[in-house]
Amino acid sequence: MKVSLHLKELRKIKRSEYVVRFLFGGAVSVVAAILAERFGPAFGGLFLAFPAIFPASATLMEKHERQKKAQAGITATLRGRQSAALDAFGAALGCVGLAGFAVIVWKFLPRHGTGIVLFAGTITWLAFSVLGWSIRHKRRWLFRKS
């Protein structure tokens, strides 16, 4: 399965849907900061891994797939839900990368520059996530062959 970038998909997303994501992401960040100041960094840090992107993405994905099928004359379909479920499974794999990001920042931030550590953490997140996805994908392919 090839990974591809479809920029025209972005045109299907309404401006209001981006506004909702913007407000939700901003609000979670502020709440995390307030909780960290009130209850300490160990508590506030939990909310840095709050699912801020997934709820809106899954909802939109299901809605767009349903609309696509409705345009083709199919009203009752599970396709939207299946796409959202696949997105959720991808997010579960991405959590391995998120943990990698956390370890890099936790261990290296006290002794190194903030910018470089956050950059290294992001690269680690991407590498671990893509590696996890590739292993999962290759395993499925191997089992299907045998």
Place this chain on the structure above:
Amino acid sequence: MLLFAGGATLRHSAYSGLPIRSKDAAAMQYILRFLIAGAVVCLFAALGDALKPKSFAGLFSAAPSIALASLGLTALKHGKIFASVESRSMLIGAAAFCIYSLVCCRLMIRQRFRATPVAIIALVPWLVVALGGWTLVLRSWR
């Protein structure tokens, strides 16, 4: 030296270099945090929308968007050790997120629930795992 009436604590803004009230500085930090986090979340969400297959796009749903937006400002305001402790807690948060995603996946595939209620209901296991991890592990971890 007091520059403002009322004897408010003064500090120098890291951005403008001008002395401002600490309450104003805190409000500015929150606004800045809000704007940066919103923008980063939109950026990762757009990447996820444009990528195929969907299981790969899902990786971007677990992007460290809030952390990237927050940790830099936290390190500036409270110091690097404070930000480092927050990152350590992210490990429990990431485990909770993993459980959340698997619960969402199962409810949508097996129980055939719709995405919106599932994404909201599954926040309960996220909270249970996150708060459980905080109570059992992080509170006593020095």
